[in-house]
Structure formats: structure tokens, C-alpha cells
Amino acid sequence: MHIAHSIADLRSALAGRGRPAFVPTMGNLHDGHIALVRQAKPLGDVMVSSIFVNRLQFLPHEDFDSYPRTWEADCAKLEAAGCDVLFAPREHDLYPEPQTFKVHPDPLLADILEGHFRPGFFVGVSTVVMKLFACVFAGGAGTAVFGRKDYQQLMVIRQMARQFALPIDIVAGDTRRAEDGLALSSRNGYLSPTERAEAVQLSRALQALASAAVAVGADLPTLEAQAAAALRARGWQPDYLTVRQRANLLAPEGTPQAGTLVALGAARLGSTRLIDNLEF
Ligand SMILES: Nc1ncnc2c1ncn2[C@@H]1O[C@H](COP(=O)(O)OP(=O)(O)OP(=O)(O)O)[C@@H](O)[C@H]1O
Numbered sequence: 639m640h641i642a643h644s645i646a647d648l649r650s651a652l653a654g655r656g657r658p659a660f661v662p663t664m665g666n667l668h669d670g671h672i673a674l675v676r677q678a679k680p681l682g683d684v685m686v687s688s689i690f691v692n693r694l695q696f697l698p699h700e701d702f703d704s705y706p707r708t709w710e711a712d713c714a715k716l717e718a719a720g721c722d723v724l725f726a727p728r729e730h731d732l733y734p735e736p737q738t739f740k741v742h743p744d745p746l747l748a749d750i751l752e753g754h755f756r757p758g759f760f761v762g763v764s765t766v767v768m769k770l771f772a773c774v775f776a777g778g779a780g781t782a783v784f785g786r787k788d789y790q791q792l793m794v795i796r797q798m799a800r801q802f803a804l805p806i807d808i809v810a811g812d813t814r815r816a817e818d819g820l821a822l823s824s825r826n827g828y829l830s831p832t833e834r835a836e837a838v839q840l841s842r843a844l845q846a847l848a849s850a851a852v853a854v855g856a857d858l859p860t861l862e863a864q865a866a867a868a869l870r871a872r873g874w875q876p877d878y879l880t881v882r883q884r885a886n887l888l889a890p891e892g893t894p895q896a897g898t899l900v901a902l903g904a905a906r907l908g909s910t911r912l913i914d915n916l917e918f
Pocket residue numbers: 662663664665669670671673674783784785786787788811812813814815821822823824825826
């Protein structure tokens with residue numbers, strides 16, 4: 639596996655290697671990331687991953703400084719999974735001057751849910767992903783794989799690729815879970831043992847919300863409030879638990895078609911903020 643820290647080194651490592659299949663990450667890799675790498679590998683001629691903790695997508699009070707950085711273990715996992723080129727720029731390699739040009743996604747999609755509770759988050763994500771794409775796909779077309787766990791992020795990136803006519807196929811990877819059902823996430827490492835045992839309740843709450851939502855005469859706002867109250871009673875601080883249309887993340891209107899909805903949730907357990915979702 640070739641490790642490139644600079645854009646110039648990345649481009650020379652990729653020159654003449656064909657179409658990249660790309661998996662961007664913030665490192666501290668777990669089996670969810672590695673599943674994306676394995677899924678991406680046959681989708682291109684050269685498998686590229688990136689590790690970059692992107693300051694632009696963190697609010698000042700968030701965990702940019704404490705975000706887990708596990709460089710040696712990450713390299714070993716990527717190499718074992720068949721990654722050909724790892725792009726790991728330092729901050730000044732990717733942002734040699736202040737990034738004043740930014741990608742501003744559609745507020746209808748990006749200022750709700752995650753974007754409401756993390757203002758500016760999707761500007762930071764879209765900007766860095768556009769820049770990573772410019773670095774990795776300099777030679778032309780390819781494929782990039784993103785996890786469904788970050789459901790809204792996947793939708794924002796898809797819309798960005800479509801509206802900018804980027805020659806990049808955006809492919810979704812399923813959410814990998816621990817045995818108890820907790821979605822794997824780098825931030826799970828912040829949980830105490832007691833919190834870790836409790837953490838699966840977020841996905842259970844989404845399952846219960848989804849089941850209740852399909853009952854005849856279900857009143858979604860009431861069910862959503864009840865789902866949040868049930869988590870609050872267990873010691874969580876929910877940001878949202880909600881049922882939305884998969885197509886646009888807006889609230890469903892009328893009687894939705896089967897298989898068009900998604901339950902999404904974000905909640906804090908102690909100081910750890912977790913997200914999850916369930917299509918139904
Ligand atoms: N459990 C998972 N299964 C599949 N893909 C995942 C999973 N968790 C994260 N991903 C995907 O991996 C890519 C990189 O995500 P990231 O490095 O932020 O990991 P993360 O575990 O989600 O971290 P965080 O805890 O910071 O949200 C994203 O496309 C994300 O959706």
C-alpha cells in the first residue's frame with residue numbers, strides 16, 4: 639500500500655492506474671469502514687482510501703481535538719483489506735490557505751436533522767469531499783463508497799455529485815453493527831462500559847418507532863415525541879427521532895408507499911453523540 643501525504647504524491651501514485659474506487663474516512667477504522675473498502679475494491683482499478691479529520695465540519699465545541707487518531711492500526715487494517723493507495727494529507731497539505739471557497743448544499747436537504755443540530759456540518763463535509771474528489775479523481779471518472787449509517791451525508795453527497803455532473807458513481811454501503819445491534823462508529827469508543835450496554839437502545843427506539851409508524855391511523859408527531867421521551871427517561875438527551883421520506887428527508891404526507899420511509903435518530907448518551915437510521 640502506497641501512503642501519500644501530499645496531493646502531488648497522490649496524483650503521481652494514481653497516474654496510469656485506471657479508475658479509482660474511493661472510500662473517504664476520518665480514521666479510527668472499524669469493521670464498517672473495512673466493509674466499505676472491500677465493497678469498493680472490485681468497483682475500480684485502484685482502491686484508494688483517505689484518512690483526514692476535517693476541522694471544517696466540526697463546531698468549536700465539538701470533538702475535533704479529541705477525535706480518536708489510531709494511525710498504525712488503521713494502516714494495518716487498510717493494507718489487509720486490499721487498499722492500494724492511502725491518502726493521508728496533513729491539514730496544510732489539503733488546506734494550504736484558508737478554504738474561503740466552500741460548497742453550500744441545498745438548505746432544504748442540509749439544514750435539517752444533522753445540519754440543524756450541527757450548523758455548517760454539511761458545508762464542511764461537502765467542501766472536503768469535493769476537494770478529496772478533485773485530488774483522487776484528477777485523471778477522470780470513478781466510484782466512491784459512503785456508508786448508509788450517515789444517511790443524510792450520503793444524500794447530500796449524491797446530490798452534489800449529480801448537480802455538479804461529477805463523473806463519479808456514488809455507491810452506498812450497508813451499516814455494520816455490533817452483535818447487540820449497535821451501529822459501529824468511531825465515537826462508540828467514547829462510551830463507558832455502562833453506556834456501551836445502553837447504547838443499543840437508540841437502534842431499538844428506531845425499530846419501535848418504525849413499527850408503530852406503519853400502524854393504521856398512526857400519528858407521527860405523537861409517536862416521535864413518545865420515542866424521544868422514552869429515551870430521555872433512560873438518561874439520553876435526544877436531538878431527534880423522526881420518520882421521513884427516503885427521497886428527500888421531508889415528513890411523509892398522506893399514506894406513504896411501502897418501502898419509502900426511513901426512521902432517523904441522533905441522541906447524546908453522556909457526552910457521546912450517536913446517530914442511526916432504519917429504512918422501512
Ligand atoms: N457502521 C458502519 N457501517 C458502514 N459504514 C460506516 C459505518 N460507520 C461509518 N461508516 C461510513 O464510513 C465512512 C467514514 O465515516 P467516519 O470515518 O466518520 O466513521 P464513523 O464511525 O461514522 O465515525 P463517527 O463516529 O465520527 O461518526 C462514512 O461513509 C460512513 O458512513
